[in-house]
Amino acid sequence: MGDDDAAVLCTDRLRLRPWTTSAADLARLTDIYGRDEVSRWLGGPPSVPPEELVARWAAVHDLDPRFGCWAIELADGTVAGTVLFKPLPNGVGEVEVGWHLHPDSWGHGYATEAARAVIERGFHAGLPEVYAVVRPGNTASLAVCARLGMAPLGRFRRWYDVELEAFRLMAPVVVE
Numbered sequence: 187m188g189d190d191d192a193a194v195l196c197t198d199r200l201r202l203r204p205w206t207t208s209a210a211d212l213a214r215l216t217d218i219y220g221r222d223e224v225s226r227w228l229g230g231p232p233s234v235p236p237e238e239l240v241a242r243w244a245a246v247h248d249l250d251p252r253f254g255c256w257a258i259e260l261a262d263g264t265v266a267g268t269v270l271f272k273p274l275p276n277g278v279g280e281v282e283v284g285w286h287l288h289p290d291s292w293g294h295g296y297a298t299e300a301a302r303a304v305i306e307r308g309f310h311a312g313l314p315e316v317y318a319v320v321r322p323g324n325t326a327s328l329a330v331c332a333r334l335g336m337a338p339l340g341r342f343r344r345w346y347d348v349e350l351e352a353f354r355l356m357a358p359v360v361v362e
Contacts, residue, residue: 195256195303195304195307197299197300197302198299199260199261199299200258200259200266200296200299200300200303201259201260201261202256202257202258202259202269202300202303202304203257203259204243204247204255204257205240205243205255205256205257205268206240206257207237207240210265211236211240211257211265212236212237212240214257214265215236215240217288218267218268218286218287218288219231219232219236219239219286221288223289224286224287224288224289227320227321227324229321229346229348243255246270246272250273252271252281252308252311252313253271253272253273253281254271254272255268255269255271255272256268256269256270256300258285258291258296258297258300260291260296264291265288266287266288266291266294266296267285267286267287267297268284268285268286269283269297269300269301269303269304270282270284270285270286270304271284271304271307271308271316274317274345275345275346276344276345276346276347277344277345280315280317280345281308281313281315281316282316282318282319283301283304283305283316283318283334284301284318284319285297285301285330292326297326297327297330298330298333298334301318301334309357313357314356314357315354315355315357316336316354316355316357317352317353317354318330318331318336318352318353318355319342319345319346319350319351319352319353320350320351320353321348321350321351322349322350322351331351331353334355335355336354336355337353337355338351338352338353339352339353339354340352
């Protein structure tokens with residue numbers, strides 16, 4: 187996979203691409219992250235405007251091409267949400283996979299499909315393990331972790347200074 191391939195990832199049903207500052211992307215970002223049913227699981231709405239989110243997410247990939255924050259685009263062009271793959275804050279190199287979807291895209295398996303794609307990309311890049319952190323009570327995201335085969339590690343405050351359920355998925359062992 188070349189560097190340019192990292193910009194867009196495709197699955198059977200999804201196209202994962204960088205968020206942009208287009209009017210449509212900014213409107214969708216505002217809609218997704220302005221909804222209480224989304225932001226309550228993230229500790230509140232973003233503290234920066236959508237243009238700044240796009241710039242920060244682009245910087246994640248620019249700093250290390252293994253990482254990124256992608257828009258999850260459906261075949262009809264609708265953006266279902268965000269999938270992220272980046273180092274956990276205050277960590278020692280642990281990498282997090284996460285997903286934030288618009289309620290109109292819940293229940294279709296998009297979070298699992300998008301997360302699986304970026305996890306496989308990360309494992310292909312040599313990462314030994316991937317983590318997910320979920321607010322207690324977020325049954326939908328807990329189910330995604332289970333579908334991904336992630337092992338529960340218990341509750342931690344380490345990364346985000348709030349108690350979160352932590353999960354880990356180890357890279358498959360490759361036998362040559």
